Amino acid sequence: MGLDISALLNPKARSLFGLDISSSAVKMVELTANGKDGYRVERYTIEVLPKDAVSDGNIANLDGVVDCVRRAWKRMGTSTRNVAMALPGSAVITKKIIVPAGLRDEELEAQVETEANQYIPFAIDEVNLDYQVIGPAPAVPDELEVLIAASKKERVEDRVAVADAAGLKASVVDVESFAALAAFELIERQLPESGKNQVVALIDAGANVMNLTVLRNGQQVYAREQAFGGGMLTQDISRHYGMSYEDAEAAKRAGNLPEGYEIELLNPFMENLALEVSRALQFFFTSTQYNQVDHIVLAGGCAVIPGIDEVVATRTQVNTLIANPFANMVLSDRVRAKSLLADASSLMVACGLALRRCLIHHDSHQPPSSSRRGEKGSARAVLCTVRACICARCVDRVCGLHPYWWCDQ
Template sequence: MVLSKKDHLVGLDIGSSSIKVAELQISRNKKILKKFGMEPLIPGAIVEGRIMDMEAVAKTIRTLFRSQKIRKKDVAISTGGHSVVIKTINTVKMPEKDLQESIVAEAEQYIPYDIEDVNIDYQILGESQFSPDQMNVLLVAVKKDLVAEYMDLTANAGLNAKIIDVDTFALQNIYETVPGQDPDDITLLLDVGASKTSLNILKESTSMMMRDNDSGTHQIVEQICSRFETDVQEAEKILQDPEENAPDPEVVAQILDDVANIWCSEICEVINTFQSNTNDTRVTKVVLSGGGSYIPGFADKLTSELSAKVVTISPFAGLHLNEKKFSAAFTSRVGPRAPIALGLALRRVDDK
C-alpha cells in the first residue's frame, strides 16, 4: 500500500511488563480513537529496555494486532531508559544546515558513549536565556545496537518501524492534547512504569528538565516475591488485588507504603535540583502515569511532599471515541498505562 503523507502510524508502546497499541484517525479538527489494546508480556522477556526473548515479544505483538484487528503495518515505537541520552545544550547560534554538520562534534562532549555507537538527533529550541549569541538545542542520542534490536523485533512481528521516538516525548505529545490546562502551571509529567520512571518538567510545551531512573513497580513485585515466596506472576496478582490474593494484605500495604516513600523522596530530590537551578521555580502540578499511579497513597504522599496539585493523566480526554466500544470505565481503568501508545499514534509517516 502506498502511504499518503497524511497517514498516521500505529502507536506501539513496548513496555517491559506489557505491550500497548493505539490507532487514531486524525483530521484537521478531530482525533478519533479507532483502536486501543494491551497484552501482558511474560516476565523477563524485556529487561532494562533490552529484548531478552525476541520470539516471545514478537509473538505478543502479533497476538495484540490480531486481537485488535489492526491491519496497518507501519508503526511508531519508542525507547527510554539508559540507552537514550537527552540533553539540552548551549551552542553558538547558527543556521540549521550548519548545525547538522557540526552536531556530532558538538554532541561528543555530552554523550557518555562512543559517538560511533549512537544515532544522534536534535531540535533547535530557541535563543539561550543567557546570551543572544547562543541557542538551546535539544540533543537526543540513542545507542545503535538498541535501535537495531527494536528494528529486528518489529520486523519479526511482521511490522515496519517508521519512527523510533522517545517515551518521554510521546507522553508529552498526548498530554498536550488534553483539554483544560492552565498555561501558568509548571507541570511535572511523571511516568512510573514497571521497570523505570521518567520525569519531564514542562513550562507550557517547553521541557525544562528531563530525568530517568530505575524505579518502578518491579520494586514492589520483588518484595512481594521474597516475602511470600511466590513467582512474579503470582506477585503481580497479589499487587493488583491484595485483599483477594495476598496471604497477609497488611504486609502488602506496608510494602506499598515503603516503596511509595522511596519514589517520593527520589522525585523530591529531582525537584529540589530543578528549583535550585532555576531561581526557585516551583512545580505546581504533577501529572501521573504508568502502573505506579495505581499504588494507593502514592498520589497523596506526592501532594503533601510537593504542595502541588497531583492528578492522574486522562490521555483519552482530547480524543473522540465511541463510548459503546470504549466505555468510560475502560478508559479510566487503562488511562494511566495508555498515554505513550496514544502519543506515538499521533506521529505521521513524514515526521522527523
Template structure:
C-alpha cells in the same frame, strides 16, 4: 532511521516497557482525535530488563498478539528508546544554514558530546526555534543513541509484523502526550509540572514548563516491588500476581497489608525525586504533579500524594477528550489510560 523523523503514513504507537507491549492507533478529524485500536500485551518476566530487550522472540510474539487483539491493520510503527539509552543536548547553530549544512554541522558538533564512535550511533536533530535574545542563532535538539538500542527495537517490531518508521525518545513521546493533558490543568503561566511516570522497575520524573521538559531523573523503583510482594505473600507465580493486581481477587488483607505500604513508599520516592530537583535548581516547589504509568491507577494514590507532598496531584488521562472506535472498550481504556502515555505520544507522530 532517524530518532525524530517525521512520518506521513498511519502509525501505530508501540511502547515496549519492562512488563508489557502497549499499542495505540489514533485517527484525527479536524482537531478531534479518536482511539481506533489499542491493546496491552504482558511480557514474560525478564524478556525486557531495565528497558533493554533481552529476549527478542518473546517481545516480537507480544507485539504480534497485541496487534491481532487490537484489530489494527497498520503496517508501520513508531517506537521509542529509553531515556537512559539516549543522549539529548540542545546546541546553538547559525540560523542561515541550509538542511545539508545543518546536518554536517550537527554531526561535527555531536562528536563533542557523544562518548562512542560516531559510526556506532543513530543520530538525529530537530530545530526548536530561535535562540532567546539572538535572532542569528537557532536552538537545535540533538538526540543520539547506540545503534544496537535502535536496531533491537526495530527488529522486535519487524518480527512482530510491523516496520519501524519512526524511532523516538521516551521522554519526548511523553512530552507529546502531555500536550493532551495540560489543557485540563489549572496552571499559572510558566507553572512547573512534575510528570511522574511509574513503570515496572523505574520511576521517571519529568519537570515540564510550558510543555517543554526542563529536567529528567530516573529512580530504580516501580510496580515490580508490588508484584514481588504479592508473589511472596500469596504464593503466586509472576503471571498470576500481575493478573491479580490488575483484575482483583486477592484476599481482603491485601489492601491494608500490601497496597497501603506500597503507596506510602511510592509517594516517598516521588518526594525524594522532587528534592533532587529542588537541590539542583533555583526552584523550591512545583505547581502540579501528574501521575502516569501502570501504578498511577491505584485508587487513592493521588489523594495520598496531595496529603503528604502538599501539591495538587492528578492522574494522567491523555485520551480523556477522544472519541472511541467500535472495538475499544471504554471501561478498560479508562483503567489503562495512565499507562499509555508513551504509546499515545508515539501514535501522535502519525500527524506530524
C-alpha cells in the same frame, strides 16, 4: 543519502499506531484525527511481557517480546501494520549546539559531525546521527541553534527487529520521554487556565523506575529518575502468596488476590510510593530556585491503583490527578470507556506515539522545513527529523530538544 519525507507530510499517508514496549508490558494505541484539533481512539490493548524480557530498556528476550507483540496486535484487531516505537531516554544522546548562520548544507553537515564527535562517546560509524536546525540563537542573529541526536545503531535495530519478526513495520522510532510529553500536552489542557504559569510535576511510575519531570509553561525545568516501581509490589505478592512472578502480575492487574491483600501489601506499597514522590520533590526544591509545585500528575502503571492520587496528595499536600490523555477524545465502538479510564495513565507513551499520525494530519498544510538529515547509520533505521509535523512551541516544551523520529526509508 537523501530521504523523501513527502509521504509523512501527506494527510493520506500510510496509517500507523503507537507501540510502547515497556519493562512489563506491550501497549498499543491507535488514534485518528477527529476534526481540526480533536482525536478519536480507534482501539488499544495491553499485553503483559514475560519477566525480564526487557531489562534496563534492552530487549533481553527477543522471542518472548515478539510473541507478546504478535498477541497484542491480534487482540487489538487492527489491519494496520506500520508502527511508531520509542527508545528509552537512556539510549539517546541529545545536545544543542550553536553554529554560524549561512552555512551551506554540506558545511552544516560537516560542522554537526565535528561537534558530535565531542559529545558522543562512540565511534561515529557506530551510531545513527541526525540534526535539526531549531532557529536563530537567542540574542545572536548571525548564529543558529541546532539539535543533534544520536543513538547506537544496535539500540534502534533491536526495536526494528521486534517489529519485523512480529510482522509489523517500524515506520517511526521516537524517544519515550518525547512521546510522553506529547501526551502530556493533552493533560495540561485539563488544568486550571491550561497550566499557565503553574509548576507541574509529572510522575511516571512504571514497573522498575519512577521518573519525575517538572514543567512550567510547557518547558522542562527539572528531571530525575529513581529506582522504584510496581515491580516491587509484584515481587511482594509473589513471595507472600507463593506465586510465580507472572501469576502475581496477572493477579495484581485482574484484582484476583486474597482477602487481606490491601492491608498487608497494597496499602504499605501506596504509602511507600507517596513517600518516594515526596522525596523526589524535595530533591527538586533543593536543586532549583523553586519551593513548591502547583499540581502533581501521576502516570505509569502504578497510577492505575485506585486511590493512589489521594494517598500522594495527602503525603505531599499538593493537588494530585491521574493522567488521562484520552479525556477529551471520542471513543470508537470498539473501546470500552470504563476500561480505557482504568488503563489511561499507563498508556502515555503509546498515546504520544499514536499522536504522531494525527499531528501529521493536522499539520499537513504546512510546508516541509528546510532542515537536513545528517544520518550515519543503516538504511533500515534512518534517523530523520520531521519538524513540520510538530508546532514550533513544542521545541520549547522539551527545553529546546526537538522531537525527532527514526523513519523507515
